[in-house]
Amino acid sequence: LKNCKTGRAELQMNYYAKSCPKAEEIIKQQVTELYYEHGNTAVSWLRNLFHDCVVQSCDASLLLETTVGVESEKDSDRSFGMRNFKYVNKIKSAVENACPQTVSCADIVALSARDGIVMLKGPHIDLKTGRRDSKMSYSNLVEELVPKHNESLVNVLSRFKSIGIDTEATVALLGAHSVGRVHCVNLVERLYPTVDRTIDPNYAQYLKVRCPTPNPDPEAVLYSRNDRETPMILDNMYYRNVLEHKGLLIVDQELVSNPLTLPYVKKFAADIKYFHDQFSRGIRLLSENNPLTANQGEIRKDCRYVN
Numbered sequence: 593l594k595n596c597k598t599g600r601a602e603l604q605m606n607y608y609a610k611s612c613p614k615a616e617e618i619i620k621q622q623v624t625e626l627y628y629e630h631g632n633t634a635v636s637w638l639r640n641l642f643h644d645c646v647v648q649s650c651d652a653s654l655l656l657e658t659t660v661g662v663e664s665e666k667d668s669d670r671s672f673g674m675r676n677f678k679y680v681n682k683i684k685s686a687v688e689n690a691c692p693q694t695v696s697c698a699d700i701v702a703l704s705a706r707d708g709i710v711m712l713k714g715p716h717i718d719l720k721t722g723r724r725d726s727k728m729s730y731s732n733l734v735e736e737l738v739p740k741h742n743e744s745l746v747n748v749l750s751r752f753k754s755i756g757i758d759t760e761a762t763v764a765l766l767g768a769h770s771v772g773r774v775h776c777v778n779l780v781e782r783l784y785p786t787v788d789r790t791i792d793p794n795y796a797q798y799l800k801v802r803c804p805t806p807n808p809d810p811e812a813v814l815y816s817r818n819d820r821e822t823p824m825i826l827d828n829m830y831y832r833n834v835l836e837h838k839g840l841l842i843v844d845q846e847l848v849s850n851p852l853t854l855p856y857v858k859k860f861a862a863d864i865k866y867f868h869d870q871f872s873r874g875i876r877l878l879s880e881n882n883p884l885t886a887n888q889g890e891i892r893k894d895c896r897y898v899n
């Protein structure tokens with residue numbers, strides 16, 4: 593194999609060129625079809641990339657179901673609100689039909705995020721492939737590695753740094769919160785008993801309408817959009833919102849009070865092209881975190897179970 597210097601194969605562009613030349617096209621077609629049936633699948637693919645790649649590796653550990661001897665990462669509180677997992681199976685089936693046991697679930701996580709970003713009018717991002725799938729779930733690591741809803745920005749920056757993602761790329765990746773939603777359970781502590789003074793008062797009024805009680809029923813689907821104006825577009829509105837004190841999570845709002853991150857927020861708010869370039873760089877870094885390659889791991893037949 594290539595890269596004998598490191599003793600380990602690396603990810604490469606178009607890894608499936610010979611073994612499954614249509615793989616990337618099939619995934620893109622599935623992501624596109626799913627987007628037209630359920631637009632929020634595109635949002636889910638983006639969040640999946642984050643939750644998979646920060647836990648150990650981009651290795652589809654996130655997708656494993658709870659079975660004998662496996663506790664799913666999805667069952668953690670940190671995965672609250674994650675949805676559309678069943679449609680990953682549709683993508684995987686289409687790929688398996690063309691090329692049995694060739695394309696990893698980990699690459700499906702990466703490429704579906706890439707194609708989802710395009711559906712959300714974000715940038716097209718070239719990504720390497722050749723990731724392999726974990727043989728286990730890391731549910732014991734989720735709480736430590738996936739930031740909680742009220743995590744501080746300082747902790748998030750140092751955690752991202754530890755996997756090779758610099759401050760500017762981290763600020764750009766948080767721009768993912770320009771799409772999707774936050775459930776009231778993750779918001780109410782900023783609203784009750786008193787409103788966090790970093791939230792714009794009129795915006796707080798609106799959020800209290802969306803989340804009328806301090807103890808929302810976790811089963812009730814009460815939520816607020818991440819970005820009221822363009823909730824399904826991956827634009828730089830997120831940065832303009834946080835500059836106007838309309839950030840939903842503590843980590844979002846702290847981007848403007850931290851002197852290390854504020855300059856990037858201003859740059860991204862002013863220049864969507866620049867934001868998209870940095871977001872692309874961030875997604876590449878995130879998607880290349882500690883991959884399994886060569887004969888490590890396996891190619892799962894079904895993304896929900898080890899072979």
Ligand code: HEM
Pocket residue numbers: 635636638639642672673674675739740741742743748765766768769771772773774775776778841843
């Ligand atoms: C680093 C600190 C981060 C924290 C603390 C955080 C936390 C959260 C929380 C609490 C939610 C709402 C879940 C719910 O109530 O349904 C959420 C949603 C979301 N997050 Fe993050 N997140 C972070 C970073 C990221 C990154 C880096 C990405 C992707 C690159 C991302 C993508 C998303 C997406 C797309 C949603 C919307 C999901 C949906 O509507 O289904 N987040 N995040």
Ligand SMILES: [Ca+2]
Pocket residue numbers: 643644645646647648649650651652653654
């Ligand atoms: Ca993982």
Ligand SMILES: [Ca+2]
Pocket residue numbers: 770771819821822823824825826827828829830
């Ligand atoms: Ca938006």
